Amino acid sequence: MSSDGLIADFAHDDRDIDRILILNESEYGRASPNPSTDVVSTRASFTWRRDQNPAGQAIIPVIRNHFGDVVGFFWLIPMRIRAQEKNYVAATGANLVIAPEGRRTFGYTKLMRNFTDALKDTGAVLHFSFVSEENYKRLRAENSNRTFTVPLLLKPLEYGTLVKCHLKTEWQRFLANKARWILEPLFFRRPSLPGDTDVSVQMLDQFDESFDDFWNRVQDKYRAIVIRDQAFLKWRFTPVSARRYHILVARSPDKMLGYSVIRCANVRGIPTGLILDLLLLDSNQGEEAGVCLTAHAEAFFRSQKMSLIAALMVPGSAEYRVLRLLGCRNLGSVFSPRPFRFAFFVHREDLKSLSVKDWFVTLADFESL
Missing domain, CATH: 3.40.630.30 (Gcn5-related N-acetyltransferase (GNAT))
Incomplete structure (x- = not known):
């Protein structure tokens, strides 16, 4: 011993x-x-x-x-x-x-x-993890191309609850309420769906075989991604610990264009709508589907009286652009309890060229949400 x-x-x-x-x-x-x-x-x-x-x-x-x-x-x-x-x-x-x-x-x-x-x-061949602030600083110093911060994109939905939860003093709340008429049009606006589209959005009870077909068509959109086939999605989004997930699927008349997995949670006292995963076909139609999926997610969150939308998404991805288009902003430093520091470690020579720009990361890759 x-x-x-x-x-x-x-x-x-x-x-x-x-x-x-x-x-x-x-x-x-x-x-x-x-x-x-x-x-x-x-x-x-x-x-x-x-x-x-x-x-x-x-x-x-x-x-x-x-x-x-x-x-x-x-x-x-x-x-x-x-x-x-x-x-x-x-x-x-x-x-x-x-x-x-x-x-x-x-x-x-x-x-x-x-x-x-x-x-x-x-x-x-490699392993990855969300790391502590201390380890993040150490890893950045050793090799800045192996770790990065994944932005937490947020969209406020309900002004009063956020003011009450985050502003503790009377004068802070007074100033926030005075600024409400300026802030609400900027951050709280409702999305508008494309006027002329053949994209339909459905809420499913479970992941079916069509997710395997969709994965086969989208699997090489990014150079590094956890395999998101039916088997993985069914396991990852098993309703354990009282979690209730909702599956949104966007389709054209002949194929799936993208999906999103969402759920409602109380995060640090704030009713929050979580966009846990969002993956779209690599095309203009795929991005149009992303707009429809995100707008439907927001409508659902509003119906459930959520005060905030949160989504973890790598910058540069089509999915990031869609979330930004629908009003989500990188406000993690204001509302997030922690920064999301992602690191990966390669153990195979022919994968050493992978860099931070190659990864697709969402809350589905975070350990427990």
Whole structure:
């Protein structure tokens, strides 16, 4: 046993699962400094993440104290990606938690070494993760072409709720209300749909086989993207932990043009409509479909009394342009609880040319929303 009493291992049995759920609840539950509505805190959500992934079973490197209890863990989740027009096995690291007793020790180092060894055994050609601010700065200094900030695009829908939630003093609220007549036309306007279009939008109950056909037609739109076929989408958007997802599909008379996955959530006290995924056919008609999808999403969010729309989207993509066109703006520094720092690590020589500009990233790639 090492001097700090911590041992690197992997999660094995029900006792380990219980400890992981307790640590997650402690870190992200209602009583924590960083509460989240999406914490993996039930057996159902744990089983979904570990066992039901079509890319393979997740691995959970852990560290244990001298009693054998798990005091830290980091999920290693297999992913299938499309990179440079080929399919590969990849992985993502998610949900890193270390209990207070494991901090200020070599616990983090042991956990990451265990994670790295397990990653090598998977044969993953690369892995990616959303990283902490500290790691982001370190990685940017080492190689600025391997990490970037994904903009959080926001559109306010309901002025009064946002003022109440974000402005704490009476004078701030007074000034905000005085400025309402200026701000509402700029940020709160309702979208207008294309007048003459053969694009129709439907809300589906589940992902069907047409999503495989759509993926086959759109898979090489970006040089690096998690494979978004029917199997992945059904797993990623399984309604666990009381989440309720809504699937919007845009079609022309003869084919699917794009889809969006949305849901309503309470984020830091604000009723928020989340656009979790938006992927469009690479054509003018695809972008027209994106306008229709986003407008329908907004109409749904308004009907559900949401105060804000939020979407994570890489700049330069057609989907980013569509969201901007519909009034979403990069206001993450004002409303977001955190910046979304994305990093990737390549383990195969012929993929070393991948850069930050090649990736397509949305909230679907974030670990738990």
